[in-house]
Ligand SMILES: Nc1ncnc2c1ncn2[C@@H]1O[C@H](COP(=O)(O)OP(=O)(O)O)[C@@H](O)[C@H]1O
């Protein structure tokens with residue numbers, strides 16, 4: 549895929565900005581607080597309908613305005629990923645236009661090729677993006693919710709039914725928790741739980757199985773990318789971890805999983821009523837990251853979160869993001885766009901060159917922000933330098 553054209557209106561510090569991206573590698577250079585991250589955030593929003601910085605969407609509206617608007621024109625033909633002749637690209641590309649507007653009152657409109665989309669699930673996932681930023685470190689050191697968000701966003705981009713299952717599940721979970729509280733205060737009969745449990749299990753098992761399948765794919769690529777990044781000195785393992793009461797649910801058939809989930813809900817029912825919340829289910833999922841290292845001839849296997857260094861955490865997060873890209877590419881036969889925010893400043897020249905070589909091999913359109921332009925950056929193939937100043941791009 550390739551983002552050809554982007555329009556930003558009233559988005560963060562951008563008033564009205566239109567920009568073309570004809571090149572494969574786009575170096576976004578600018579001082580602090582000029583709008584580099586906001587530009588990548590806008591591209592990411594067109595893909596996921598979310599900001600990677602997890603603010604409420606209204607924070608994205610330019611101060612003293614009451615709406616923002618984004619538009620992206622995307623070449624999504626598979627062939628353009630390996631095609632460098634612009635004329636050929638013109639002939640082969642099937643262009644897609646995505647538009648989103650958000651008003652201060654919370655009203656959002658999503659358009660795909662000028663048609664209003666009623667369901668978010670028809671809009672998300674059309675334009676595939678992988679974003680690596682300082683926030684990506686939360687994949688390693690953040691909470692289970694951060695890791696669930698990562699896997700969910702990947703699944704939104706590769707599977708059209710997943711978002712629907714997740715939305716249903718969250719809505720049923722909310723209503724079940726309400727009911728648990730009512731039962732606790734003797735305002736409702738415990739028998740009413742049955743119907744909610746059936747719905748919860750239905751969507752819950754679909755979520756668990758989708759996550760488990762995707763994590764299986766992800767771990768193979770993450771391990772390979774991690775080995776590449778560490779020169780084979782360390783080994784990364786990814787382990788799917790449903791809540792204890794559902795252990796093993798990811799490796800059984802659908803009917804057995806339904807049975808196991810139901811049993812777990814029954815077992816924890818009294819406790820759930822007491823606490824007014826549901827303890828078993830994929831809303832409590834996590835995945836564990838285990839790092840195998842060698843130290844004086846001894847092999848150490850430790851969970852990455854508490855034990856790894858900042859550099860190791862960054863490498864793991866990067867390996868996961870590169871694996872995300874491979875899974876997207878394999879599943880959808882499209883190469884996502886890669887966004888790298890503030891990554892080069894954290895790496896020395898050798899590692900930066902290594903990273904850029906790796907990206908060059910991926911053959912993906914890439915956007916990289918940096919506060920300054922190093923000489924070696926100019927040597928990157930098919931590269932354009934864009935300067936960002938006060939919400940304007942040259
Ligand atoms: N809603 C908003 N309206 C106007 N300006 C904003 C808004 N949100 C952030 N900004 C400002 O936009 C500028 C650019 O931010 P950012 O893109 O994060 O900069 P950087 O170039 O350092 O990545 C900052 O000065 C920030 O304070």
Ligand SMILES: [Mg+2]
Pocket residue numbers: 584585586890
């Ligand atoms: Mg920034």
